[in-house]
Amino acid sequence: MLPLASLVLLSSLHWTAVLAADNGLAITPQMGWNTWNHFGCDISEDTILSAAQAILASNLTDFGYEYVIMDDCWHAPSRDNQTGAPVADPSKFPNGIKDLSDKIHAMGLKFGIYSDAGTYTCGGRFGSLGYEEIDAKTYAEWGVDYLKYDNCYNEGLSGTPHISHERYANMSRALNATGRPILYSMCNWGEDGPWNFAQNIANSWRISGDIMDNFDRYDDRCPCTSVIDCKLPGFHCAMTRIIDFAAPVGQKAGPGHWNDLDMLEIGNGGMTFDEYVTHFSMWSILKSPLILGNDVTDMTNETLTIITNKAIIDINQDAAGSPANRMWKRSVDEGGDLSLWAGSLVNNTFVFTLLNTSPAEQTVQVDFADVFFDQGKTYQTQPYEVFDLWQKDDEGTWGKSIGIIQGSMNVTIGVHQTKVWKAVPAPQTSTRRDYAEL
Numbered sequence: 301m302l303p304l305a306s307l308v309l310l311s312s313l314h315w316t317a318v319l320a321a322d323n324g325l326a327i328t329p330q331m332g333w334n335t336w337n338h339f340g341c342d343i344s345e346d347t348i349l350s351a352a353q354a355i356l357a358s359n360l361t362d363f364g365y366e367y368v369i370m371d372d373c374w375h376a377p378s379r380d381n382q383t384g385a386p387v388a389d390p391s392k393f394p395n396g397i398k399d400l401s402d403k404i405h406a407m408g409l410k411f412g413i414y415s416d417a418g419t420y421t422c423g424g425r426f427g428s429l430g431y432e433e434i435d436a437k438t439y440a441e442w443g444v445d446y447l448k449y450d451n452c453y454n455e456g457l458s459g460t461p462h463i464s465h466e467r468y469a470n471m472s473r474a475l476n477a478t479g480r481p482i483l484y485s486m487c488n489w490g491e492d493g494p495w496n497f498a499q500n501i502a503n504s505w506r507i508s509g510d511i512m513d514n515f516d517r518y519d520d521r522c523p524c525t526s527v528i529d530c531k532l533p534g535f536h537c538a539m540t541r542i543i544d545f546a547a548p549v550g551q552k553a554g555p556g557h558w559n560d561l562d563m564l565e566i567g568n569g570g571m572t573f574d575e576y577v578t579h580f581s582m583w584s585i586l587k588s589p590l591i592l593g594n595d596v597t598d599m600t601n602e603t604l605t606i607i608t609n610k611a612i613i614d615i616n617q618d619a620a621g622s623p624a625n626r627m628w629k630r631s632v633d634e635g636g637d638l639s640l641w642a643g644s645l646v647n648n649t650f651v652f653t654l655l656n657t658s659p660a661e662q663t664v665q666v667d668f669a670d671v672f673f674d675q676g677k678t679y680q681t682q683p684y685e686v687f688d689l690w691q692k693d694d695e696g697t698w699g700k701s702i703g704i705i706q707g708s709m710n711v712t713i714g715v716h717q718t719k720v721w722k723a724v725p726a727p728q729t730s731t732r733r734d735y736a737e738l
Contacts, residue, residue: 323476325483326503327555328617330589332367332412333360334448334563337513337593341373341423344392345400352407354597361408363608364617365592367446367483368404369412375425384431385438386415401443412446413439417467417488418453427453428471436474436482444482447475451488464492465501472501485560485589489533490545495552495559504558504589508545510535511562513570515578515716516636516657539565539579540657546586550623553587559623560589567594567603577690578655578718580606584616585624585641585653585720611689611698612720618645624653627670634660638713642671650675650684650723656713667708671723682706684723 333351335343352368355361374397376387388397397413404411415435416427428435428449439447449471451458457467468486475482486498486505494505509522515538522537524530527545537545542561553559561583566576583590592607624643631637636658643651652671656662672679683706691700704726713719 322556323481323483323503325481325556326558326589328619328621329558329587330367330446330483330485330504331364331591331613331617332369332410332446333365333592333596334369334371334412336371336414337511337563337565338568338595343370343373345395348400349403351596352404352409354599355409356407358596358599358604360592360596360608363610363613365590367410367412367591369414369446369448369591370400371414371448372416372421372423372450373425374414375421379426379431384434386426386428386431386435397442405443410445411443412448412483412485413442413444414448414450415471416450416452417457417471418451419455420453422450422452429453429455429457429467432470432474433477436471436478439475439482440478440480444480446483446485447471448485448487451491458488458491461492461497464488464494465497468494468498469501487560489535490527490530491533493528495549499552499557503556504560506560506562507549508542508562509533509537511542511565512536512538513565513568514538515571515575516540537562539571539575543582543586543655546582546588546623547626550586550625553621553623555619555621558587558589561586562588563591563593564607565593566606567592567599572716573602573606574714574717576603576606578716580609581612581653581690581718581720582641582655584612585643585651587616587621587623590616609689609698611687611722615645615651615689615720615722620644620646624651625674627673632658632660632662634658638662638664640666640670642673644674645722648725651720652723653718653720654711654713655718657716659715661712661714663710663712665708665710668706669708679725682728683726685726687722687724689720689722 348370374388376389380387401411418427418429420427458464484502486502489509490507498505517538519536522534622644624641627640627642629637629639639655641653669680683704686702686705687699688702689699693700
C-alpha cells in the first residue's frame with residue numbers, strides 16, 4: 301500500500317489534471333483566426349487589429365469566429381533580464397501586448413497568443429520550456445484567452461507519451477494556477493499520440509505536422525502514411541493526408557478536448573473552390589477547431605461563401621460533440637479514392653458525407669446500411685428526410701431538402717468534391733423518393 305503522503309500527492313496531481321481539462325472552454329470546437337498561415341513572422345499590432353476589424357466587418361462573429369490569435373514572432377530579442385518575463389518586440393508592438401489585448405476585447409473578441417514547449421519557438425524566438433509559470437502569469441496579466449503551444453527545440457523531451465505529457469502538463473498546470481480561463485491548444489504535431497494523453501491537460505491537440513495549402517501532393521517532409529505510431533510528423537502535409545490521419549482518432553475527441561487538424565487554408569489560393577469546400581466540410585464533420593488562416597481583410601465572395609455556411613458550421617458546433625467516422629474507403633481506377641463518413645448529432649439526427657479524392661467524376665450508391673451501421677437495422681431501413689448542406693433552399697438558407705429517401709441513394713460527385721447531408725428520421729408513412737442523381 302502507498303504511504304499517505306504519496307496518496308495525497310497523487311490526489312493533488314489528479315485534481316490539477318481534472319481542473320485543467322474542465323476549464324469550461326471549447327465545449328464545442330473553438331473558432332477564430334490565426335496569423336501564421338498567411339502572414340508567418342510578418343506581423344505587427346496593425347496586422348492583428350486590422351484582422352479583428354475585418355472579422356467584425358464581415359460579420360464572422362455571427363457564425364462563431366471569436367478568437368484572434370497572434371502566432372509566432374511577436375517576441376522581443378530576449379526576455380526581461382531581471383524578472384525573466386516574456387517581452388514583446390517594441391517595434392512591432394509599440395503599445396505592448398496588454399494594450400493590444402484590451403483593444404481586441406473592446407471589439408467583443410477574444411485574444412490568443414503563441415509560445416513553444418521548447419527553448420526556442422519555431423521562428424527562433426524564446427520559448428517557454430522552464431519558464432512556464434512566469435509566462436502563464438504574464439499571459440493572464442495581459443488578458444490572454446487562448447494559448448497555442450508549439451513543439452520546436454524541445455530538447456529531446458519526447459519519444460514516449462509520458463515524457464511529452466509531462467512537458468505539456470507543466471504549462472497546463474501553470475495556466476490553471478493563474479485563475480484565468482485560457483484555452484490551451486497543444487501543437488505537438490501528433491508526436492507520441494496526444495489523443496491518448498492530452499484529454500486531461502488540453503482543450504485541443506494537433507494530430508499531424510503542419511498543413512500546406514494543397515489538396516493531395518505527397519511531400520517527403522510529411523512522410524507518414526498513418527498517424528498511428530508516426531515517428532516523424534514533419535510538415536508540408538497535404539489536406540487529404542491530414543484527413544486520413546484523423547480517421548482513426550475521432551474516438552478520442554469530445555466536448556472540451558478536440559483533435560486539431562491544423563488551421564484552415566481557405567482563401568490562400570492553393571486549392572480550387574471544390575477542394576476548399578472539402579477542406580471546410582471535413583474539418584467540420586471531424587470536429588476540428590475552425591481557425592481561419594487567410595487574410596480576412598481581403599476575402600473573395602467564394603471564400604466568404606465557404607466559411608459562412610451555417611449548416612456546415614452547425615455540424616461542427618453540434619452539442620453532441622461526436623466526430624464523424626469513416627465507414628468505408630474504396631480505391632477507384634483513375635487514382636485516389638471514395639470514402640463515406642457518418643456521425644450522430646443531437647435530437648436523433650445524423651450527418652453523412654461522401655468524399656471523392658480521385659481526378660474523375662464518380663457515381664456511387666450510398667447505402668443506408670453503411671451510413672447507419674452503428675445504429676442498427678431499424679435505422680438502416682427507415683425513411684429519412686435528407687438535406688443537402690451545400691445547397692440553399694428557396695429562402696436562401698443552406699441545407700436544402702432533397703426529399704424523403706429510404707434504403708439508398710445514387711450520387712454523382714465531381715473531382716475532389718465533398719457532399720454533406722443531414723438526415724432526419726421521417727414518419728414511416730412517408731412516400732419514398734428515388735433519385736438517379738443527387
